[in-house]
Amino acid sequence: MTCRNLFVFCLGILVCTACGADSEQPVSADAGCSTAPAVSIASRVDTLNIIVETSGSMKGFMPTQSRQTAFQQQVDDILANAESNKEAVGLLRLYTAQDNIRPIGYDRFQSMLRQGLAQAGASTPIPNLLSQIAGRYASQGQVSIFISDFIYSPPNTRDRDYVSNDIRRALLPLQDKGMVVAVYGFQSEFRGTFYPAGSKASPKASPVANCCETDIPYYVWIIGPEPAVRMMAARLFRSPVAASMQSGYARRAPAYGVVPGSGRSGSWYLAGDAQTILIDNTQELRQGEVSFSVGLNLEALPSQYRTPDYLSRHLQVQSSNGTTEVEGVWNRQDFSEKEQVSTKDRQLLECYTHLVKLKVASLDDRNSPLNLRLTLPANRPQWAEAWTTDDDRNPNDSGPRTFALTEILEGVRRLYPQEREPVFALDLSIKKAN
Amino acid sequence: MKNVFRFLYELLIGKPEPPMETPLYRSEIFPDVGGVSLLLITLVLVLVYYYVLNHVMRTARFSHWYHWLGMLLINAGIAFGYAIYYCRLHEVTPDSYVYWFAFANAFYSALFFFLFSLLLKWRSYNAARTPF
The missing domain is CATH 3.40.50 (Rossmann fold)
Incomplete structure (x- = not known):
């Protein structure tokens, strides 16, 4: 009888503590997408x-x-x-x-x-x-x-x-x-x-x-x-x-953030925000063991800047206190197929149209943060090179090309001062955890 | 306190896996599970053993060392189950680390049970000399 009482008592404690845990603030796995500036589309x-x-x-x-x-x-x-x-x-x-x-x-x-x-x-x-x-x-x-x-x-x-x-x-x-x-x-x-x-x-x-x-x-x-x-x-x-170019669109900084559990290596983790990475052992940074993926929502961008081809050719990463390389750029679907996606990230990935994988190659001072800036320069669209020619006298030989197309498009681009600025510049940092 | 629990658990089982869950383990799971199961539940069970079963009830049937050991194992079992339960409640990415953490929690709960026993047993009517 007493034994049974004891058992019931222990069970009671377990249930009580479980209830206590329930009432605690749950950790939010991911509270939706970070807000990007809204794009206005006319209705009429x-x-x-x-x-x-x-x-x-x-x-x-x-x-x-x-x-x-x-x-x-x-x-x-x-x-x-x-x-x-x-x-x-x-x-x-x-x-x-x-x-x-x-x-x-x-x-x-x-x-x-x-x-x-x-x-x-x-x-x-x-x-x-x-x-x-x-x-x-x-x-x-x-x-x-x-x-x-x-x-x-x-x-x-x-x-x-x-x-x-x-x-x-x-x-x-x-x-x-x-x-x-x-x-x-x-x-x-x-x-x-x-x-x-x-x-x-x-x-x-x-x-x-x-x-x-x-x-x-x-x-x-x-x-x-x-x-x-x-x-x-x-x-x-x-x-x-596919062959398109929009010029004069207002520049909007895309929503972005490091994806915590997919397309990654090393023992880093995110600080409270999705732009700061913490790492306990900075030796990993020095030895090139750290890579991570950044999600970008490029929906509002002119279409010529959104192609994975343009992004992988032109996307640059500048870093102070170390060196970082772009390992690859994919749209969301290709990324999901290529990289191992954590089940916890699936919902988060829906917030982004493209993913960039970055690799830290070296770190200079291990006690200072490694600051990164991801920039996309505004260049002529990739397709224009394949559609332009300096000599259209024999179209059957030169193929489907237009005389001086790149110059025509360049004239359009030069009309707008923002086309000389980078399409975006996004900051990230990697810090040693306390 | 957070750092104490982090130190204890990571001493035995290393850094959280997968690494993306590090903040969740360090700021939520380690302190919560440690606080509840290592301190609270263990303390309650020690008090139950010495001052309910072997003091208020005075049946004298639970004063042997193996009764004490039984309580310790029940406490370890609760600690093991609670750790897994709490990790699932917080939707931690499934990984063997959850089970290693549960083992570590069970181990520390046994250790704490032993320490609390040494501290609290002396005024128990029947079990002041249990386990020794």
């Missing part, structure tokens, strides 16, 4: 202008006697998406651009697009058109979509050495109005006469008849206020466009 634009260049060089994209090209389908898709978003687009206006931008009725636009471009204009100076768009078709409440092959062949051949500055000058009104430019690159079959810009060495270029065996690039530029451009880009393209 008053006017959407769709401007299609109709110079002679565009005829091959809209042939009259051939099968449908990808260009025709894509532009029709854009038009259909714009029409179906009635609540988001107040007024839809259509234009053709030759020497000047002229309005065109819906039916004529449709027939031009589908039946083919019967009457093409002469060669069009791109800066001229851009200047018209920047002046008259860009304002608050208005978004303009400009569709062109962007083959820049100025009448004065020496002007081609100033492509970048000419584009920048043409777009200058946008800077004052606070408008942004988003460029999306596509490729399409081309059936007709191709009018090359030439080459830098020899500006004379004769048209290539019955072109082309290769696809030819064309571009969709969206110009307007940032929230409206973000909204239109999301609605007009059904899937993300």
Whole structure:
């Protein structure tokens, strides 16, 4: 009887202490995502202008006697998406651009697009058109979509050495109005006469008849206020466009933090915040045994800076009191497949779009903290190098490339002072634990 | 106090594993489990043994050393179970370290039971000379 009492008593104590533990403050495993600055996306634009260049060089994209090209389908898709978003687009206006931008009725636009471009204009100076768009078709409440092959062949051949500055000058009104430019690159079959810009060495270029065996690039530029451009880009393209570049977007520091239990080595642990790492034994830092992964939420960034390829080429880490290397950059899914992810981190990883793995290679003074700064310089998008050429006289040989594309894009980028600043600079530190 | 428990546990079983759980062990689990099971439960069981079973009740049936040892083992068992329970309550990443910690807790609870016995046994009616 007494034995049983004793047993019941002990059990009672166990239950009581367990209850006591229950009432204690539980340790929060992870209290959600750290807040990144909100991105404003417009819900409506008053006017959407769709401007299609109709110079002679565009005829091959809209042939009259051939099968449908990808260009025709894509532009029709854009038009259909714009029409179906009635609540988001107040007024839809259509234009053709030759020497000047002229309005065109819906039916004529449709027939031009589908039946083919019967009457093409002469060669069009791109800066001229851009200047018209920047002046008259860009304002608050208005978004303009400009569709062109962007083959820049100025009448004065020496002007081609100033492509970048000419584009920048043409777009200058946008800077004052606070408008942004988003460029999306596509490729399409081309059936007709191709009018090359030439080459830098020899500006004379004769048209290539019955072109082309290769696809030819064309571009969709969206110009307007940032929230409206973000909204239109999301609605007009059904899937993300790989070749894209947005310039003029306001810089927003991304949310970031060290992931405590995944993609790591060494005996470090996090201090209270996710930006400070503590380590008991600094010898591990000296011997290169410490690596860790930093989660970044790059959702709000212009798309050209978000590709793992761009990030792994350009992401830099500077450290004081030691050296640190970038081991790799992955998007969240690739990271989850490549690295061992702790079950506790799964929810946390949802907060980030990309992960960077860093490795500490050496430490100078073991009693001082190792301060790191992760920076991403703003460079030209990676894809532009593969889409540009200095000589487009033989498109079948050079492939789907646009004359001086990098300079055109550079002109857009140089319009905005923030494009000279790093995309972000994030601080982290590693300290010896007390 | 936190540092005392950290010292005791890490002396036996080393640093927390996986390392990401270090802050949780050091600031929550070590002091809480140590405080409750090593000090509180052990003290209560020592008092129960010497002053309830062998003083108030005076049955004289629990004054042998093996009764004392039985209490010590029950205390160690409670300490073992409580450590695992508390780790699970705090959703510690499953690792063999949890069991090593439970063993360490059981070991220290036995040690504390012995020390508390030496300190408190002298006024017990029946067991002032248990275990020796």
